[in-house]
Amino acid sequence: xxxxxxxxxxxxxxxxxxxxxxxRAGAHAVASAIEHPAVAEPLLQQQRVAQIELxxxxxxxxxPPSPGTLRAAITPATQLVAVQWVNHETGTLLPVRDxxxxxxxxxxxxxxxxxxxxxxxxxxxxxxxxxAVAFAAHKLGGPAGAGALWVRRGVxxxxxxxxxxxxxxxxAGTPDVLAQVxxxxxxxxxxxxxxxxxxxxxxxxxxxxxxxxxxxxxxxxATDRVATVSNSSWxxxxxEALVAALDLEGIACSSGAACSSGTSEPSPxxxxxxxxxxWRAGSALRLSFGVETTESDTHSLLQALxxxxxxxxx
Amino acid sequence: MGSSTRVLVxxxxxxxxxxxxxxxxxxGHDVVGVTLHLxxxxxxxxxxxxxxxxxxxxxxxxxxxxxxxxxxxxxRQAFRSQVVDPFIAQNLAGQTPIPCVACNQHVKLxxxxxxxxxxxxxxxxxxxxxxxxxxxxxxxxxxxGVDPGKxxxxxxxxxxxxxxxxxxxxxxxxxxxxxxxxxKEFGLPNWSKPxxxxxxxxxxxxxxxxxxxxxxxxxxxxDIIDETGTVLGQHQGVEGFTVGQRRGIGIPGPTPRYxxxxxxxxxxVVVGSAKALARAALxxxxxxxxxxxxxxxFTGQVRIRSHHTAAEAWVTPTEAGFxxxxxxPQIAVAPGQAAVVYTGERVIGGGFIV
Numbered sequence: 207x208x209x210x211x212x213x214x215x216x217x218x219x220x221x222x223x224x225x226x227x228x229x230r231a232g233a234h235a236v237a238s239a240i241e242h243p244a245v246a247e248p249l250l251q252q253q254r255v256a257q258i259e260l261x262x263x264x265x266x267x268x269x270p271p272s273p274g275t276l277r278a279a280i281t282p283a284t285q286l287v288a289v290q291w292v293n294h295e296t297g298t299l300l301p302v303r304d305x306x307x308x309x310x311x312x313x314x315x316x317x318x319x320x321x322x323x324x325x326x327x328x329x330x331x332x333x334x335x336x337x338a339v340a341f342a343a344h345k346l347g348g349p350a351g352a353g354a355l356w357v358r359r360g361v362x363x364x365x366x367x368x369x370x371x372x373x374x375x376x377x378a379g380t381p382d383v384l385a386q387v388x389x390x391x392x393x394x395x396x397x398x399x400x401x402x403x404x405x406x407x408x409x410x411x412x413x414x415x416x417x418x419x420x421x422x423x424x425x426x427x428a429t430d431r432v433a434t435v436s437n438s439s440w441x442x443x444x445x446e447a448l449v450a451a452l453d454l455e456g457i458a459c460s461s462g463a464a465c466s467s468g469t470s471e472p473s474p475x476x477x478x479x480x481x482x483x484x485w486r487a488g489s490a491l492r493l494s495f496g497v498e499t500t501e502s503d504t505h506s507l508l509q510a511l512x513x514x515x516x517x518x519x520x
Numbered sequence: 521m522g523s524s525t526r527v528l529v530x531x532x533x534x535x536x537x538x539x540x541x542x543x544x545x546x547x548g549h550d551v552v553g554v555t556l557h558l559x560x561x562x563x564x565x566x567x568x569x570x571x572x573x574x575x576x577x578x579x580x581x582x583x584x585x586x587x588x589x590x591x592x593x594x595x596r597q598a599f600r601s602q603v604v605d606p607f608i609a610q611n612l613a614g615q616t617p618i619p620c621v622a623c624n625q626h627v628k629l630x631x632x633x634x635x636x637x638x639x640x641x642x643x644x645x646x647x648x649x650x651x652x653x654x655x656x657x658x659x660x661x662x663x664x665g666v667d668p669g670k671x672x673x674x675x676x677x678x679x680x681x682x683x684x685x686x687x688x689x690x691x692x693x694x695x696x697x698x699x700x701x702x703x704k705e706f707g708l709p710n711w712s713k714p715x716x717x718x719x720x721x722x723x724x725x726x727x728x729x730x731x732x733x734x735x736x737x738x739x740x741x742x743d744i745i746d747e748t749g750t751v752l753g754q755h756q757g758v759e760g761f762t763v764g765q766r767r768g769i770g771i772p773g774p775t776p777r778y779x780x781x782x783x784x785x786x787x788x789v790v791v792g793s794a795k796a797l798a799r800a801a802l803x804x805x806x807x808x809x810x811x812x813x814x815x816x817x818f819t820g821q822v823r824i825r826s827h828h829t830a831a832e833a834w835v836t837p838t839e840a841g842f843x844x845x846x847x848x849p850q851i852a853v854a855p856g857q858a859a860v861v862y863t864g865e866r867v868i869g870g871g872f873i874v
Contacts, residue, residue, distance in 0.1 A: 443638075450591040451639050454552065469557040469576075469594045513640075520638025 207355045207373040208381040212321040212342025215353040216244035218366050218377065219317040219338040220288050222355075224252060225364025227285050227315070234259045235286040236279045236314075238271060239478040242294050243463070245319050249288065259283070268296060268426025268479045273304035280312045287314050292322035295463075295475040295492055297431035299327075306335035315361070321345055321353075325392075325399040326432040331356045338363065343385065346399055347496075348392030352385035402497045407433035410495070413504045414438070420508075420515060425476055425486060436493045437476070439486040440519075446470050447520035448491055455510035460492045526550040527688065528636035529645045530628065531582065531590070533575030535703050535710050536647030536691055538582040542706040543690045544645055545586045552639055553583040553590040556628060558599035559721045578710045585709065595631055602626045604721060608735045611727065611759040614782030614789075615856030618675075618826075619719060621870075625678030625808070633683045643688050648672045651692035651865075652684055659811045660684050662867040667695040674826050677860045677870035678808045728760040735759070742787030744771060747780065747796060758782050761789050764797055764852025778852075798849035804859045804871030807841035814868065821862045822846070824853055824873065835861050841871040 209215040224235070235249055239262040252258040261279045263271035276287065287309040291302045302318050309316035318336040323329055325346025331339050338361065343352035355377075357363055363376055370378030410433055414424055422438035440448060445461030446469075452459055462473040472487035480486045493507065527549045529541040545551045555576050576592055583590035603623045610617035629644070636644045649665030650673040659681055665671040679687070691699055696715075703711035718725040731738040739757040746752055753771045755761070765779045769791055777791040802824065814837050821830035822844045833844040844859060853873060860870035 444593075446591075446593055447635055447638050450554075450589075450593070450635075453591070454589060454639055469592045471594065514638070517640055518634065518637040520635045 207357060207377050208386050209353040209355055209377060210382065211351050211353040212319075212340060212345070213244040213353075214366075215340035215342065215355040216242065216319050216321070217248050218355050218363070219319070219340050220245055220248040220286065221252070221366060222363035222376075223315045223317055223338055223361075224256075224258070224286050226362035229256070230283050230285060232259060232283040233257075233285050234261065234281055234283040235288065236261045236263065236276065236284060237288045238263045238265055238290065238300060240265045240293050240295075240298070240475045241288065241290055242319060242321070244321075245288050245290065245317075258285075262478075263289075265298070265479050266481075268298055268429055270298060270300040270429065273301060273308050276305050277308050277312070280308070280314055284312065284314045286317065288317040288319070290319040290322065292320075292326065292432050293426070293475060294322050295435070295473055296426035296437045296479070297322075297433075297435040298426050299430040299432065302336070303334055310335060322432070325396050326403060326434060328400055329396075332358075337361045343389035343392055346392045346396055349385045349388040351382055352389040354389070399497050403433045406495060406497070406499065409499065409501060409504060410434075410436050412501075413493070413508070416504075416508050417511075420511060422491070423486070425490065426479055434495055438491050438493075439476075439489045440491060440515075441485060441489060442519040443489045444520060445472065445488060445490045448489070448514065451514040451517070451520060452491075452510055455513060457507055457510045459494070461490050462487065524548060524550055525643065526552060526639065526641040527643045527645050528552050528554055528632060528639055528641040530632050530647075531555050531579035532647070533572075533578035533710065533713075534647065534716065535700060535708065535713050536649075538579070538647070538708045538710055539699055539703045539706065540645050540647040540688075540690045541582060541588065542586060542703070542708060544688065545588060546706075551586065551588040552641060553579060553586075553588055554632060554635060555579045555590070555592045556595045556599075556631065557592050558595055558623075558627070559604070560596065561721065561723060578713070581709045585707065593631075593635060595627055598627050598631065599623070599721075604734075608731060610856050611731055612735055612737055614758040614761065614784045616762040616854040617856045618858045618872075619721075620675045621678050621858050624675055625680075629676075629679045629683050629687070633686060636686070643686050644683070645688040645690060647691050648676060648689050649691055649694070649696070650676055650689050652687055652689055655811065657811075660687075662810050663692070663865045664862070664867075665689075665692045665694075670696045673862075673867050674823055674858065674860050674870075677810060677858070677867050680808075681811060684810070728757070731757075731759045740787060742789065744769065744789045744791055747790060747792045752791065755789050758784065758787055758789060762852075763854035781855075794851065797851040799846070799851075799853040800849045801843060801845045802850075802853050802859055803838070803841065803843050803874040805841040805874055807869055807871030809869035810867050813837055818863070820844075820868060821864075823860045823862065824850060825857050830860075830862050833861075835868075840874075842869070 289305050306316045316336045318339045320339045321342040324341050337358045339356040341354045344350040367378040425437040449461045462470045476487035531537045531553045580590050603619045607617045607619045633644045649670040651663040652660050664673045722730045743751045744753045761779050780790045780792045817836040820835045822833045823830040832847040836843050855873050859873050861868040
């Protein structure tokens with residue numbers, strides 16, 4: 207099903223799977239504590255308006271919840287398991303194949319947010335074993351505003367958009383054909399992106415050695431993660447000040463999450479991963495790279511960072 | 521100062537700070553605009569509310585027009601703990617706080633100077649109507665702005681010398697009227713935007729309503745008494761009563777009555793005639809001296825609220841701060857307000873009226 211981006215695909219996956227089932231008493235859903243807001247917010251809305259109970263599986267110190275933890279969280283009233291494959295801020299890999307197997311065994315529909323995985327990992331939706339999987343085009347070089355939700359054959363899905371026969375009536379509205387063609391082209395090149403991962407992982411690891419030498423504390427670096435992101439914290443700095451100072455030196459990076467009031471707020475992902483160390487979220491620096499990134503880019507970054515770090519911390 | 525020094529300009533989204541940025545940019549400085557996000561106003565009173573997204577957009581638009589970078593930095597937590605919470609506590613204690621002083625001293629200017637340094641800037645600029653001039657000993661003096669109707673030196677006395685020394689106030693030599701014309705000439709998008717009048721976090725001016733929403737202890741009733749202790753009526757909470765206030769006391773009588781003082785422990789509000797309001801002296805504490813603490817008493821002029829014409833007084837530094845004996849008794853000396861000491865144009869220091 208073609209959607210207008212990853213957010214819609216995630217909303218449709220979460221809400222559509224819930225809506226298609228007869229509501230049980232004490233209905234319950236399980237997600238990880240580090241979901242993207244496109245997954246977390248629809249769940250929170252269902253908690254408010256439909257009294258669905260939620261369990262957030264802890265990701266303490268960046269360690270993904272084990273399949274056994276998920277199994278223990280599922281109750282007879284559980285109607286949805288919604289988990290991300292790759293974390294959007296730390297790149298942490300979650301064992302979604304195992305989660306899908308646990309869900310299937312418990313006869314609970316399973317939604318996987320794969321927006322961060324496509325273009326970084328080989329993706330085979332049928333092998334994943336989930337009921338619905340969400341994607342976004344701009345995460346692998348395609349145009350923003352194009353996304354997709356894969357739905358297993360035979361799985362019932364409620365509609366969020368009404369008023370048209372598109373996608374067999376499940377997602378009304380004419381899709382943005384140009385954007386979707388762009389998405390298709392990006393997918394044709396996905397294998398090249400995946401093939402670049404080992405080079406990027408080596409580049410990221412060399413960069414992180416330098417970051418640590420400059421005083422960084424790495425976040426969620428001890429578990430499996432994709433190669434395209436480095437997340438670190440800088441004691442004494444406020445993340446947003448560090449990001450602004452680097453921006454003035456020509457480096458575009460980020461720290462926390464955009465908040466509804468228009469400014470940024472400390473990363474909810476890092477707050478969930480390190481509940482006892484709030485300074486990590488407050489001083490976070492997120493450096494993202496792609497297939498175009500070269501060693502000379504990371505050198506420029508380190509040069510800018512050294513310059514900024516020589517000043518009083520802001 | 522060299523022509524390409526980096527200057528951080530504090531931008532509220534108002535016309536004054538936008539003009540400051542435009543002037544410095546024209547002078548050839550490498551201008552970086554920063555807006556502090558201090559508060560999320562509640563309610564439907566969107567006009568003029570503090571830190572409204574619209575204000576940040578205005579600041580951003582100005583920076584786009586000038587071709588300079590603009591950043592928004594979140595200081596909501598510091599603003600709440602160091603400005604709003606003390607403001608609430610002082611109100612509940614029956615005082616008349618002046619949160620802008622604490623904000624400039626502890627949140628705005630100190631934080632902005634810290635950010636300026638981390639951005640590699642050598643100076644900080646704001647749109648305040650006041651002047652900074654170097655002195656012979658290497659420190660700086662804080663002077664009134666040249667527009668007496670707009671002078672904001674009263675709000676800046678608490679800013680540490682270390683920050684003042686790096687502060688640029690390009691509007692200090694301007695009259696407000698000329699500033700607006702200049703802003704129009706620069707083509708600044710907000711040149712005709714009205715000045716903010718009220719406390720930025722209480723934009724509708726309803727302090728009592730704000731306190732009721734934010735302080736569970738607000739609204740505790742008590743007696744309104746006269747100077748002899750006779751009970752004249754009841755009030756619904758000491759907060760929001762200000763020494764010198766006439767309106768809103770709610771007790772009719774042949775002569776106007778004014779709030780003379782608020783007795784916190786017994787929750788009594790004492791009212792009386794205008795004559796009884798006059799005070800010959802005041803004590804100030806939490807005092808900041810702009811350059812150094814004067815060694816002995818001196819004749820100065822003391823301003824006891826933002827729109828007060830500074831009154832001639834003999835000022836004596838004390839252990840806790842200073843005392844001021846007025847040549848002519850002053851009305852409405854309100855505890856919690858700032859008393860700022862001048863000699864002529866120069867700010868000597870200031871503190872909170874006890």
